[in-house]
Amino acid sequence: MTRVxxxxxxxxxxxxxxxxxxxxxxxxxxxxxxxxxxxxVERLSIRIGGQVRGxxxxxxxxxxxxxxxxRFTQFTLVAARQAIAQAGLxxxxxxxxxxxxxxxxxxxxxxxxxxxxxxxxxxxKNRVHPFVVPKLMNNAAASHLSMEFNLKGPTFTVSTxxxxxxxxxAQAFQMVHGGITPVMVTGGSESMLCFGGVKAWEGLRVMSxxxxxxxxxxxxxxxxxxxxxxxxxxxxxxxxxxxxxILAEVIGFAMTSDAADIVxxxxxxxxxxxxxxxxxxxxxxxxxGYINAHGTGTAANDKTECAAxxxxxxxxxxxxxxxxxxxxxxxxIGATGAVELLACIMALRDGVIAPTIGYExxxxxxxxxxxxxxxxxxxxxxxxxxxxxxxxLNAVLALRRFA
Amino acid sequence: xxxxxxxxxxxxxxxxxxxxxxxTLDSTLEDLGIDSLGLVExxxxxxxxxxxxxxxxxxxxxxxxxxxxxxRAIVAGIDRLIAEQS
Numbered sequence: 001m002t003r004v005x006x007x008x009x010x011x012x013x014x015x016x017x018x019x020x021x022x023x024x025x026x027x028x029x030x031x032x033x034x035x036x037x038x039x040x041v042e043r044l045s046i047r048i049g050g051q052v053r054g055x056x057x058x059x060x061x062x063x064x065x066x067x068x069x070x071r072f073t074q075f076t077l078v079a080a081r082q083a084i085a086q087a088g089l090x091x092x093x094x095x096x097x098x099x100x101x102x103x104x105x106x107x108x109x110x111x112x113x114x115x116x117x118x119x120x121x122x123x124x125k126n127r128v129h130p131f132v133v134p135k136l137m138n139n140a141a142a143s144h145l146s147m148e149f150n151l152k153g154p155t156f157t158v159s160t161x162x163x164x165x166x167x168x169x170a171q172a173f174q175m176v177h178g179g180i181t182p183v184m185v186t187g188g189s190e191s192m193l194c195f196g197g198v199k200a201w202e203g204l205r206v207m208s209x210x211x212x213x214x215x216x217x218x219x220x221x222x223x224x225x226x227x228x229x230x231x232x233x234x235x236x237x238x239x240x241x242x243x244x245x246i247l248a249e250v251i252g253f254a255m256t257s258d259a260a261d262i263v264x265x266x267x268x269x270x271x272x273x274x275x276x277x278x279x280x281x282x283x284x285x286x287x288x289g290y291i292n293a294h295g296t297g298t299a300a301n302d303k304t305e306c307a308a309x310x311x312x313x314x315x316x317x318x319x320x321x322x323x324x325x326x327x328x329x330x331x332x333i334g335a336t337g338a339v340e341l342l343a344c345i346m347a348l349r350d351g352v353i354a355p356t357i358g359y360e361x362x363x364x365x366x367x368x369x370x371x372x373x374x375x376x377x378x379x380x381x382x383x384x385x386x387x388x389x390x391x392x393l394n395a396v397l398a399l400r401r402f403a
Numbered sequence: 404x405x406x407x408x409x410x411x412x413x414x415x416x417x418x419x420x421x422x423x424x425x426x427t428l429d430s431t432l433e434d435l436g437i438d439s440l441g442l443v444e445x446x447x448x449x450x451x452x453x454x455x456x457x458x459x460x461x462x463x464x465x466x467x468x469x470x471x472x473x474x475r476a477i478v479a480g481i482d483r484l485i486a487e488q489s
Contacts, residue, residue, distance in 0.1 A: 064420075067444065127450055130443040 003236035004176045004251075005402060006345065007244040008089070010082025012075050013227030013339045014050035014329045018082055022339075023346050025328065026354035027375045032329050033212060033223050040195040046207045049193050050225025050330030068131055069144065070109030071191035075228035075335075076141035077148060080185060084149055087232040087244060089183065091150045098181040100153030101142045102172045103230075104164030104188030106334030107197060109136030114196040141189050145230075153181050162294070164188055165229075165337030166387035166395035170253035172233050173397070182238040187338035189228035198224065204263075206298050212331070214295035214324035215302050215370040217361035222296040225330030229338035246402045248348045251382070252281025258392030265301050265388050270294075270308035273394035277384060278312075281398035285313050288320055289380035290347040292340045293370075294388045295324020295356065296331055303365040305386065310368075321378065323371040327357040337387040341397070344383040348401040351379050407453070407485065408478045414448045415474060428475040442471065449477075455484045 011018065014032030015025035025032065036049045057066055057074055069077070091099055112135045119125045134140060139157040146155045154175060158168040165188030172186030192198070201207055201224060208221035239246060254276025258269035278285055294305055302324075310317045325343045332339050343354040352375055359372035385397045409423070416423040419435040426435060432442060439461060446457050457480075459467045469484075470476040 127447070127456075130447050131440075 001177050002179055003249060004173050004233050005236050005239050005249050006231050006247040007234045007239050008083035008085070008087030008232035009229070009247060009342065009345065010079035010086065011227065011229040011339060011342060012052055012055065012078045013229065013332065014052060014225050017055065019342060022342055023350070026325060026343060026346060027352055029355045029357045029374055030328060031357060032225070036193060036198065038194055044195065044198055044202060046198055046202050046209060048209065048223055049198065050223065050227070050332070051193055052227055067129070068135055070112045070135045070140065071226070072105060072107070072109060072189045072228070073141040073144050075191060075226070076103065076145055076189040076230065079187065079189070079228040079230040080145050080149070083185070083230045083232050087234070088242070089232065095183065096150045096152050098153045099151050099183040099185065100155040100181060101145050101151050101185045102154070102156060102158060102168045103142045103145070103186065104158050104160070104166070104168035104334045104338060105138050105141060106159055106161050106164050106190060107192040108138040109140065110192040110197045111194040112136040114194040117196065145185060149185070151185060159334065160393045160395070161389035161391055162331065162333055162336055163387040163389035163393050163395045164334035166385065166397055167255060167393070169231070169233070169337065169341070169397060170255060170395055173250045173253060176233050176235055182235040184233045185230060186233055187228065187230035188335040190333045190335040191226040192333060193224060193226045208297060211358050212297040212327050213358040213360060214293065214297040214327050214356050215306070215363060215366040216359045217363035219297045219299065219302065222298050222326070223330040225332045227329070227332050227339060228335050229342060231338070231341065248345050249400045249402045250397065251283065251400045252277050252398040253396060254280055255393070255395045258394070260392055262392070263390050265304045266392060267304050267308045267311065269392055269394050270305055270386070270388050271311045273396040274308065274312045274384060274386065277396040277398045281382070283382050283398065286316050287382045288313070288316070288384055289378065290344065290353055290383040291320060291322040292343045292383065292385045293322050293324040294386045295326055297324070297326060301388065303363070305388065306366040306368055317368060321353050321369050321371050321376070323354055323356040325354050337385060337395070337397070341385055344385050344399050347378075347380045347383050348399060351377055353378055353380070407482060410452055411449065411478050411481055412474065414445055414452060415477070418445045418448070426474060428473065428478070430474045432471060449481060453481060453485055455481070455488045457484065
């Protein structure tokens with residue numbers, strides 16, 4: 001099977017408008033969570049989130065593009081432009097015919113939906129803009145990305161709630177690994193921070209009103225964020241021939257379903273996904289130096305995830321590092337695995353482990369090295385990235401340092 | 404009358420990314436580079452501007468009771484709809 005490497009990365013998220021800014025924020029343990037700013041926010045009981053700030057769509061896209069691009073599509077294109085520029089790929093001929101796009105997304109064009117429901121229900125208007133449907137559909141971002149860069153191979157969107165991006169990237173990995181295409185563009189995007197989006201999450205009563213503190217005994221829920229990250233997954237030989245810079249190697253993945261509960265996580269489902277990723281990557285558990293946790297900051301997720309890590313790694317679980325960068329960028333739902341892969345790349349390539357910030361009190365049920373509050377330097381050979389979604393759908397990716 | 408015409412030309416020009424002066428009554432949407440998606444967006448803008456409902460079905464534009472063969476035809480159609488619907 002073909003080896004698969006990452007040759008480009010791009011992002012826009014609450015920590016930064018590109019990869020260097022995001023990694024710098026992670027190294028410094030900066031928090032991108034703040035007071036939410038949008039219409040009707042005063043009618044919400046949850047008023048914090050990881051919003052992308054300082055981003056002016058009109059400086060990036062023209063009026064006609066903005067008529068068609070929901071915020072989640074805009075984020076995707078911003079991230080993809082960076083990733084493709086870094087990879088230095090020009091898609092034409094045979095490469096264009098084979099390369100495609102697989103993106104993760106959960107809510108689709110939630111702000112488009114919210115704005116238009118508001119206009120017909122609340123304002124009583126009887127007419128909506130003709131592009132509402134092409135703007136809100138979940139595959140809009142993947143389609144616009146394929147149009148902008150002439151990507152004519154397999155292109156679709158994966159929607160598995162909080163595991164969407166990991167499922168998407170696992171599929172893209174599999175396509176390159178299996179020789180279907182030498183290059184795939186993959187990652188995820190999400191933008192649900194609008195009145196209706198946050199109101200729906202409020203209903204579940206799993207959201208924190210003040211902070212995301214994964215693994216800390218005083219954690220009190222998740223915080224939602226928005227943004228995107230996009231990567232170039234490429235055949236190793238294809239990348240080598242053109243002298244591309246290699247950020248990390250993707251070595252395996254596993255997907256499992258808990259088949260148990262629509263919201264409560266399962267230790268067995270998470271453990272089977274991590275163990276499966278190690279098997280697929282053909283690595284010993286002792287080789288894993290870092291796990292980017294799902295680490296949502298809910299009571300249920302964090303203790304279940306830690307128990308699953310202890311089950312899979314045994315005595316080695318006390319030697320590896322596990323951190324949740326959601327403490328900084330919040331939970332980007334369908335984009336979260338994509339943004340979190342940046343922390344794995346930083347660990348492998350730069351030898352810097354992103355911290356779990358907001359860590360205040362040890363929890364005996366989360367007794368692992370969660371890299372509390374401050375980044376750490378360490379040489380890591382293999383990293384895992386966990387995503388465990390509502391619906392009991394789990395996807396874990398394994399990456400190796402490329403030397 | 405002329406203000407309706409000016410407003411329609413303004414909407415069409417904006418859609419075509421042209422100056423209103425470059426849009427004449429004899430121009431066709433094809434001349435102006437407005438595709439099917441641009442056409443439905445223009446009709447939406449016209450409906451919003453004049454608070455009218457334009458009977459147009461993108462599946463069978465030729466059968467719609469609204470002539471889009473030129474800017475002149477569109478303006479005439481809108482004049483008629485405003486008169487009928489006000």
